Amino acid sequence: MxxxxxxxxxxxxxxxxxxxxxxxxxxxxxxxxxxxxxxxxxxxxxxxxxxxxxxxxxxxxxxxxxxxxxxxxxxxxxxxxxxxxxxxxxxxxxxxxxxxxxxxxxxxxxxxxxxxxxxxxxxxxxxLRIIKGDDEIEIIQQAVLLGDKIFDHIIKFIKPGMKETDVSAEIEYMMKKLGAKGPSFETIVAAGYRSAMCHGTATDNVIKTGDAVVLDFGLIYRNYCSDMTRTIFIGEPNKELTKIYGIVRKAQEAALSGIVSGMKASDADKIARDIITEAGYGEAFGHSLGHGVGVEIHEEPRLSAKSEDILTDGMVFSIEPGIYVEDLGGVRIEDMVVLVDGKPRNFTTSIKDMIII
Ligand SMILES: [Mn+2]
CATH class of the missing domain: 3.40.350.10 (Creatinase/prolidase N-terminal domain)
Structure with missing residues (x-):
């Protein structure tokens, strides 16, 4: 049955x-x-x-x-x-x-x-939806791979002088072109000072040299959502943004390699948070480490300091630390993983080396 x-x-x-x-x-x-x-x-x-x-x-x-x-x-x-x-x-x-x-x-x-x-x-x-079956994991993997393909395309497409909405339109066009139903949430393209807004959905703000650009987007494919974030740079970024990028990457990769099944979701959050706090940016990481993803873009489990969830094999969630500094900019890096045999298996394949356009 x-x-x-x-x-x-x-x-x-x-x-x-x-x-x-x-x-x-x-x-x-x-x-x-x-x-x-x-x-x-x-x-x-x-x-x-x-x-x-x-x-x-x-x-x-x-x-x-x-x-x-x-x-x-x-x-x-x-x-x-x-x-x-x-x-x-x-x-x-x-x-x-x-x-x-x-x-x-x-x-x-x-x-x-x-x-x-x-x-x-x-x-x-x-x-009831918190543990994903093999059939769901397979579809989610395909959804995330479409996101990676779109990212590959966008880093070749994006140029200074474009509006954020030029980029979000291209992202959403590609989603449909690749067979997705459409975005799983309003596409975030946040350039320059706007990259410090965690949910900076695309506006007519013009992307210019020196900007950090946060690209956070997801799509719906066969009823399942994907979610990914990369932060790229238009021209050589300033020193502090470069430093911040390194800290966020370190925190994100530490969570990826440190999370194990059976762990409290709050302890998973702590892995990344401790690194960012030690680097002096604790206050600038004002959201949780991640969230479950499935038929809804935000669902159980919640990877926050307050969460009481226990991470368990079959759970699918995002790992997305960030640092946001008003008037300077922000950096977020987000992958989606599934817990298999006690460890996160990363669905997302887009590179995390600093990309400078
Ligand atoms: Mn997310």
Missing amino acids: NKRLQNVRKLLEEENLDALIINGRANTIYNSGFTGSSSVLLIGLEKAWLVVDFRYTIQAKEQVFEGIEVVEQQESFYKTINALIDDNSIESIGFEGNVLTFSEYQKMKISLTKAKNFVNLEGSIDK
Whole structure:
């Protein structure tokens, strides 16, 4: 039987629930295979249904995993679901509290007159995705390789005088050209003083000689996200930026070689943070070391100082330390890895030697 449905049912049993309602896109894709933008997935202990409207019936039938029945909504999603839960004696239902808006939650409660009990399962549904299977790892590897190809192209394409948006447009054009669905988040091209903004999405800022340029982009390929960052230089960079680049690279490579399965995610963060702090830039590394990547660009585990996650074989995450100095610029280097046989295996192959255009 479908392994993902099995895992949901295990969670239902642990929580003493009869069914789970999934509204969010990420958990719908993961648990049903359906990629449309509107649906309700109802997973009971023995049966599962994907309720869609007329627009999606054909697509849903084509996409859903074995063991899920496609039901076209009559009148409304919730009227149809109410009939299903009545027919199948479903009384206690789990839902995604982190996905439903307040008004959607109220609507669900009012509409599902046959249900007696609603339990917020936020987080525990997402956690079902934390360990990747071989099939997922294979797709993620392909997604990351497309990112590497785009980076190779961009370092030949980028020239002083271009706007950041000229570069982001080329990156996103290449994504589609190479068979990806599109970007997994808004593409970051941050040049000069803007490279000190961790999330400096591309603007009309003109790239000029002396600039550091942070290129942080990801794509969606067969429902999975990629994520990578490289920082390149237009002409000879100033001394401090060169020094910062060396520190970030050292911290990133130390995390890559020091992380082991069984380690606390907070200790992984510490490997890179200690190096940056010792070099005097602790305050300038104001974000976490990394994050899980899968059907969502940011998912479990979280590699931060506060994280309680334990890194385990099969987890896929980014390793991306950075240093950002206002009015000077910033450097970030990001790879994506999977933990295999106790160690990170790097998906990303783009070089980390300083690239000076
Ligand atoms: Mn990232």
